Amino acid sequence: MAEPKKPKGTLTIYDVATRAGVSIASVSRVLNGLGSSTETRERVLLAVRELSFVPDGAARALSNGLKEVVGVVFRRGDEVPFADEDESLLFIDVINRGIEVAAQRRGFDVLMSSVGVHDENLGSRISAIAGKADGLILHDRILSTAGIARLAESVPIVTLAGSPTAASLNVRCDNASGIRAMVRHLVHDHGYRSLAYLSGHADSPDNKARGRAFESEAAAAGADLQTGPAWQGNYSAEGAAQVIMALLDGGRAMPRAIVCANDQTALGAMHALARRGVDVPDQVAVTGFDDVPVARHLHPPLTTVHQPIREMGATAFEVLWSRINATGGEPDVVLPVRLVVRESCGCAHDPAAALTSSALPAGEEA
Amino acid sequence: MAEPKKPKGTLTIYDVATRAGVSIASVSRVLNGLGSSTETRERVLLAVRELSFVPDGAARALSNGLKEVVGVVFRRGDEVPFADEDESLLFIDVINRGIEVAAQRRGFDVLMSSVGVHDENLGSRISAIAGKADGLILHDRILSTAGIARLAESVPIVTLAGSPTAASLNVRCDNASGIRAMVRHLVHDHGYRSLAYLSGHADSPDNKARGRAFESEAAAAGADLQTGPAWQGNYSAEGAAQVIMALLDGGRAMPRAIVCANDQTALGAMHALARRGVDVPDQVAVTGFDDVPVARHLHPPLTTVHQPIREMGATAFEVLWSRINATGGEPDVVLPVRLVVRESCGCAHDPAAALTSSALPAGEEA
DNA sequence: CTGAAAGCGCTTACAG
DNA sequence: CTGAAAGCGCTTACAG
Numbered sequence: 001m002a003e004p005k006k007p008k009g010t011l012t013i014y015d016v017a018t019r020a021g022v023s024i025a026s027v028s029r030v031l032n033g034l035g036s037s038t039e040t041r042e043r044v045l046l047a048v049r050e051l052s053f054v055p056d057g058a059a060r061a062l063s064n065g066l067k068e069v070v071g072v073v074f075r076r077g078d079e080v081p082f083a084d085e086d087e088s089l090l091f092i093d094v095i096n097r098g099i100e101v102a103a104q105r106r107g108f109d110v111l112m113s114s115v116g117v118h119d120e121n122l123g124s125r126i127s128a129i130a131g132k133a134d135g136l137i138l139h140d141r142i143l144s145t146a147g148i149a150r151l152a153e154s155v156p157i158v159t160l161a162g163s164p165t166a167a168s169l170n171v172r173c174d175n176a177s178g179i180r181a182m183v184r185h186l187v188h189d190h191g192y193r194s195l196a197y198l199s200g201h202a203d204s205p206d207n208k209a210r211g212r213a214f215e216s217e218a219a220a221a222g223a224d225l226q227t228g229p230a231w232q233g234n235y236s237a238e239g240a241a242q243v244i245m246a247l248l249d250g251g252r253a254m255p256r257a258i259v260c261a262n263d264q265t266a267l268g269a270m271h272a273l274a275r276r277g278v279d280v281p282d283q284v285a286v287t288g289f290d291d292v293p294v295a296r297h298l299h300p301p302l303t304t305v306h307q308p309i310r311e312m313g314a315t316a317f318e319v320l321w322s323r324i325n326a327t328g329g330e331p332d333v334v335l336p337v338r339l340v341v342r343e344s345c346g347c348a349h350d351p352a353a354a355l356t357s358s359a360l361p362a363g364e365e366a
Numbered sequence: 367m368a369e370p371k372k373p374k375g376t377l378t379i380y381d382v383a384t385r386a387g388v389s390i391a392s393v394s395r396v397l398n399g400l401g402s403s404t405e406t407r408e409r410v411l412l413a414v415r416e417l418s419f420v421p422d423g424a425a426r427a428l429s430n431g432l433k434e435v436v437g438v439v440f441r442r443g444d445e446v447p448f449a450d451e452d453e454s455l456l457f458i459d460v461i462n463r464g465i466e467v468a469a470q471r472r473g474f475d476v477l478m479s480s481v482g483v484h485d486e487n488l489g490s491r492i493s494a495i496a497g498k499a500d501g502l503i504l505h506d507r508i509l510s511t512a513g514i515a516r517l518a519e520s521v522p523i524v525t526l527a528g529s530p531t532a533a534s535l536n537v538r539c540d541n542a543s544g545i546r547a548m549v550r551h552l553v554h555d556h557g558y559r560s561l562a563y564l565s566g567h568a569d570s571p572d573n574k575a576r577g578r579a580f581e582s583e584a585a586a587a588g589a590d591l592q593t594g595p596a597w598q599g600n601y602s603a604e605g606a607a608q609v610i611m612a613l614l615d616g617g618r619a620m621p622r623a624i625v626c627a628n629d630q631t632a633l634g635a636m637h638a639l640a641r642r643g644v645d646v647p648d649q650v651a652v653t654g655f656d657d658v659p660v661a662r663h664l665h666p667p668l669t670t671v672h673q674p675i676r677e678m679g680a681t682a683f684e685v686l687w688s689r690i691n692a693t694g695g696e697p698d699v700v701l702p703v704r705l706v707v708r709e710s711c712g713c714a715h716d717p718a719a720a721l722t723s724s725a726l727p728a729g730e731e732a
Numbered sequence: 733c734t735g736a737a738a739g740c741g742c743t744t745a746c747a748g
Numbered sequence: 749c750t751g752a753a754a755g756c757g758c759t760t761a762c763a764g
Contacts (some may be wrong), residue, residue, distance in 0.1 A: 022734080029734090
């Protein structure tokens with residue numbers, strides 16, 4: 001009899017059952033480790049091996065009501081088509097690795113889906129991935145709060161660096177205390193009196209929280225602040241470099257210290273400053289946020305706020321997983337951060353400290 | 367009537383049909399953009415919106431025979447638990463991004479699954495992910511050639527940096543000409559007479575190809591070679607640093623140039639050399655392979671072989687996609703590489719020169 | 733422990 | 749264009 005549809009293998013549990021001389025129910029039980037006689041188990045396992053049988057996950061999921069898949073949606077950086085942009089992969093990728101490792105432990109796999117800024121069919125894209133998963137982890141700036149709230153009615157959702165809605169949960173880091181510690185270090189330990197905050201995307205919750213904390217803490221410390229649209233960056237090195245260039249070209253005097261929204265921004269600011277002959281940190285101090293791995297390799301090594309990036313991902317998965325298996329769960333998990341003092345703030349080079357912050361010698365030639 | 371099983375929503379196409387006053391067939395047609403009257407379309411779309419209906423991907427896949435998912439399996443680096451290890455994420459992550467972007471264009475999503483070196487249930491892990499996808503992309507060192515050949519009988523498979531089997535396809539870069547161009551540059555342009563190859567994982571096909579090309583080209587150029595187990599690294603910075611330390615501690619004289627299996631290895635070698643006061647490149651030249659983004663930020667900037675990492679990922683997806691949709695396809699795609707001359711080889715800092723030589727295809731040196 | 737049978741939520745010929 | 753019905757490959761009560 002000719003088989004018109006499936007030209008090749010596409011073996012099913014029926015083939016295994018026939019070969020093993022048992023019912024499909026028995027095959028299923030063996031495959032799932034449920035009760036069965038040694039005899040049956042061995043015959044089924046043999047047939048499975050001989051046929052190289054791979055059970056269909058879709059059928060399994062449909063029957064079970066569980067796909068064992070979490071979807072992760074993140075923003076594709078097609079806004080900044082520069083070579084260095086590759087490095088900005090780091091932050092999201094490390095989070096995603098954290099998600100993946102945690103998922104692994106629960107037998108879940110991770111479905112990745114990036115969306116571009118200009119994707120028009122955002123709704124259907126998200127719907128498609130939601131349909132392929134048991135729940136979704138949404139990175140920053142994917143959906144509006146309203147959009148998240150709506151989608152969360154039909155699908156378990158955890159946001160990263162957002163805020164919880166009626167049905168969705170959120171995981172973020174403690175932006176405020178990180179920035180406060182940084183400002184205090186700059187003002188109290190170094191005695192800098194004028195500061196600026198070089199911001200990230202205006203619509204990023206992390207950025208807003210950092211900006212707010214910066215303003216209140218700097219004001220409380222009695223420092224002079226430079227703010228406003230001229231200091232508006234976009235989390236990218238390129239964007240930051242442009243901001244600094246424009247400021248310098250406009251004859252604007254630099255503040256004594258620039259607190260950047262993230263490490264990429266600090267990288268771009270340092271490049272621009274160096275290109276214009278402004279010494280970092282002697283003339284202007286620059287600091288970051290995130291502590292991506294490359295931060296310690298910059299010149300000077302970057303003083304920044306360390307986020308437990310991997311853990312954020314792992315936590316997001318765990319929170320989502322509990323939500324998938326039950327209702328409830330902590331709606332807004334806040335992870336601690338810590339100040340990492342290196343040299344871009346003006347602190348002296350200290351080999352011992354450098355060694356501590358890295359398992360490998362940083363190799364900086366003093 | 368109480369609903370014991372699905373406490374919450376779990377809406378189906380039936381709910382949408384009822385609400386819209388049409389049959390489930392019509393709902394399905396509208397959802398898939400097939401022929402339907404404007405009237406029907408609008409009523410269905412309205413109902414979908416009102417209910418926030420998300421079609422179940424598993425049911426869709428089961429019915430269609432297509433999941434629109436490709437699985438990617440890669441090695442989790444739990445062998446090198448150092449902080450800097452984060453950076454080795456880069457290479458795999460960039461490939462995976464390339465896969466993801468290409469997949470996006472075809473309406474596919476990417477299912478990620480890492481495996482640890484010591485995972486015992488490798489077979490069932492791979493089987494589980496294979497069952498959730500339409501095909502698999504396997505990174506380096508996941509399965510033996512025999513294992514790949516067997517699995518490929520039941521599932522479309524593309525390997526990265528491997529070799530094709532009877533049923534599986536492969537995508538790799540042109541290791542041999544990259545290494546040959548590098549050796550020629552070192553021997554002819556710089557006049558170095560003694561070289562060593564600091565290798566990667568012994569069981570990596572890329573590493574073997576690079577090592578072989580190194581030996582034959584260096585021998586042909588009449589250079590002295592240092593080889594053997596003492597030069598066995600593992601693709602990590604830490605591993606490379608240990609190799610160099612051991613060599614130095616053993617009183618071994620360094621060769622004039624060290625060709626490293628990848629950029630991470632070069633990073634580790636440079637760190638170790640610097641720590642022992644050996645100047646790079648004046649006393650010993652060091653080169654890499656990959657050209658990860660951080661390579662240009664090292665001190666000195668790393669001379670290396672550029673791989674089109676993102677394109678490798680994208681190509682792997684495209685090859686797999688054609689295989690999923692038909693049989694055939696190029697069994698062994700080889701992507702070109704090019705020599706990127708910076709300063710760690712001993713070339714002087716010269717932006718113009720660097721620009722020129724980095725534009726040269728690896729195979730076309732004098 | 734084991735098998736026959738129903739059902740998971742879609743898509744798709746098949747008629748109308 | 750539209751609806752009734754079969755079928756995709758599993759899991760799981762339900763009997764035996």
